[in-house]
Amino acid sequence: MNDNYYQAIIGNGRTAALIEPDATISYCCLPDFDSGTSFAKLLDEEKGGSFGIEMIEGEVTDRRYDHHTAIFITTFSGKDGSFELIDFMPRYPVSSDTSHEDAAPDVIRFLRPIKGTPVVRVNYDPRLEYARFPTKTFDDGNDRIKSTTEGELEDGKKVYESLYLYSNLGNDLILESKKFPLKDDRFFLMSYHDKVDSPTADLVDLMLQRTRAYWMLWSAKTERTKTYAEAMIRSAITLKILQFSPSGAFVAAATTSLPETIGEERNWDYRFCWIRDASMTVSTLHRIGHPWMARRFVDWVMSTVRTKDDTLQIMYGLRGEKDLTEETLDHLSGYHGSKPVRIGNAAYHQEQHDIYGVFLDVIWQDLCERPRTPEAMDRIWTAVRSVVKTVAENWETPDRGIWEIRGDKQHFVFSKVLCWVALDRAIKIANSLGKTTWATAHAKLRDQIHHTVCDQGWNDEIGAFTQTYGGEHLDSSNLLIADLGFIDGDDPRFQSTVNLSEKELCRNGLMYRYKNDDDFGAPSSAFTVCSFWMVKALAQSGRRDDAREMFDRLVAAANPVGLYGEDLDFETLRHLGNFPQAYSHLALIDCALLLERDRTFAER
Numbered sequence: 001m002n003d004n005y006y007q008a009i010i011g012n013g014r015t016a017a018l019i020e021p022d023a024t025i026s027y028c029c030l031p032d033f034d035s036g037t038s039f040a041k042l043l044d045e046e047k048g049g050s051f052g053i054e055m056i057e058g059e060v061t062d063r064r065y066d067h068h069t070a071i072f073i074t075t076f077s078g079k080d081g082s083f084e085l086i087d088f089m090p091r092y093p094v095s096s097d098t099s100h101e102d103a104a105p106d107v108i109r110f111l112r113p114i115k116g117t118p119v120v121r122v123n124y125d126p127r128l129e130y131a132r133f134p135t136k137t138f139d140d141g142n143d144r145i146k147s148t149t150e151g152e153l154e155d156g157k158k159v160y161e162s163l164y165l166y167s168n169l170g171n172d173l174i175l176e177s178k179k180f181p182l183k184d185d186r187f188f189l190m191s192y193h194d195k196v197d198s199p200t201a202d203l204v205d206l207m208l209q210r211t212r213a214y215w216m217l218w219s220a221k222t223e224r225t226k227t228y229a230e231a232m233i234r235s236a237i238t239l240k241i242l243q244f245s246p247s248g249a250f251v252a253a254a255t256t257s258l259p260e261t262i263g264e265e266r267n268w269d270y271r272f273c274w275i276r277d278a279s280m281t282v283s284t285l286h287r288i289g290h291p292w293m294a295r296r297f298v299d300w301v302m303s304t305v306r307t308k309d310d311t312l313q314i315m316y317g318l319r320g321e322k323d324l325t326e327e328t329l330d331h332l333s334g335y336h337g338s339k340p341v342r343i344g345n346a347a348y349h350q351e352q353h354d355i356y357g358v359f360l361d362v363i364w365q366d367l368c369e370r371p372r373t374p375e376a377m378d379r380i381w382t383a384v385r386s387v388v389k390t391v392a393e394n395w396e397t398p399d400r401g402i403w404e405i406r407g408d409k410q411h412f413v414f415s416k417v418l419c420w421v422a423l424d425r426a427i428k429i430a431n432s433l434g435k436t437t438w439a440t441a442h443a444k445l446r447d448q449i450h451h452t453v454c455d456q457g458w459n460d461e462i463g464a465f466t467q468t469y470g471g472e473h474l475d476s477s478n479l480l481i482a483d484l485g486f487i488d489g490d491d492p493r494f495q496s497t498v499n500l501s502e503k504e505l506c507r508n509g510l511m512y513r514y515k516n517d518d519d520f521g522a523p524s525s526a527f528t529v530c531s532f533w534m535v536k537a538l539a540q541s542g543r544r545d546d547a548r549e550m551f552d553r554l555v556a557a558a559n560p561v562g563l564y565g566e567d568l569d570f571e572t573l574r575h576l577g578n579f580p581q582a583y584s585h586l587a588l589i590d591c592a593l594l595l596e597r598d599r600t601f602a603e604r
Helices: 171-175 201-220 229-242 275-287 291-304 354-369 374-394 413-432 436-456 476-480 492-505 528-540 544-556 582-595
Strands: 008-011 016-019 025-029 037-039 050-055 058-065 072-078 081-088 106-116 119-125 135-139 145-152 158-167 186-191
Touching (some): 008 229, 050 072, 050 106, 106 201, 119 171, 145 171, 158 171, 186 201, 201 229, 229 582, 275 291, 275 354, 291 354, 354 374, 374 436, 413 436, 413 476, 476 492, 476 528, 492 528, 528 544, 544 582
Antiparallel strands (some): 008 016, 025 037, 025 050, 058 072, 072 081, 081 106, 106 186, 135 145, 158 186
């Protein structure tokens, strides 16, 4: 297993797979992002399972995405010749209505000889359902290889999972990992489904061409700046991969339990949708030319979040599930021994007051972008009033903050700022609907929150907004307060906060979230999105040259195929945490647009 996060991702909005530098698929869940793993070598070298392709007396000599697509190509070369391994998950319209797409839970690996007669071996070793129970893999006599696992969980629930591999290579060569000369194109189609008609080489090639055309057309619609075009396109494609096609929700990342620091227990399941990420998501997707993605997400948010009779959660399952009970998989050793391996996320029931501002900001953005029916507006207005009532009752109480502290609740400054955002956006919505009396009546509460935050969240001795009321510690989340409209970018208090945060939280051009101890001690890695937040804050405070210099370093810090994890090692720039991280890629696009705002978009 390579020690650096050099993985590539392939996906189709249904699920995804990670591909190692040696072309091994080390992580994949089927049929969906949040399903049990089919391969999880990333989480346990011995037990996790993998799908490898190797060249005898040869090695990988090139790895790249096929231009502006989610198709990944690995080139092998050696004394006997060379070949390409083309990895993808099929995705394309299924009718003239291009909004209806086929996103089947299939992974396709296509071997194409380039020169000579390279000798190849396939190492196919699925371990289904997080490898909880033994997996049997065998030729079932139907021109395919079948894998099955079954067992009973602690709660009495019975598990039965199966996986099917179709190929135009002999099943014995795959099952016994035999060497074979690659003279013609060979394919492997791995599917969660038992196919009604077995795929042929011609069909797989057609699927490849249609998938390539889909991504090329989609990328052609994506706005990008001249200077950062390639980074923006790769980030946009990654976001498209991470939007769950059946519902429109976004997974925070494709993986679970990849640690923020190797050997520590800061590892979580990120295969859920955080409402917090919604505001930047909606804004960014509109600005890069993909309003349909934004609308699907907003519609999912509106259908999932029931504010009248329900508590607004910080995260939900991809289909709107509310119960995301966390459990540990103690039979897995974890990424490089970083235990525990978790599925589910216990933070789903945390009280985090910033969520109210995020939710109403999403509604406000959406109302600015598209008209709604009178019936929809009635529902939206009811939701707005319900959220404001909740904010009025709770904004003065402590919470666990944006970083999901699992210890004692505190008065986090950023949470209070987002409570102000909730009132500010609600008043904007009310005025746009002609509810001016309501707006005027609630302006007093908005102003009271603002005054209290400025009074108790500002530390005059150190000259900065702090992490908590009356505290001394800094927090990178406060770099967003100008972007949210709470304070102007040229306000001396904001500029002082930015300057002190740069001095205290920045190391080697990367940002800590904060440096004080939390439930697990002091953070030791850079939180990638916070580094992008500093770029924005520098630009908004008038230091555009410094912002561009920092952003250029961050763009250069992408892994070799243009992807970002949740965290970065301060010294080695190794990518850490769950991967790839949607928020990191969103922030890259957001910063690129901010820095190039006055420049003409490149011709597509």
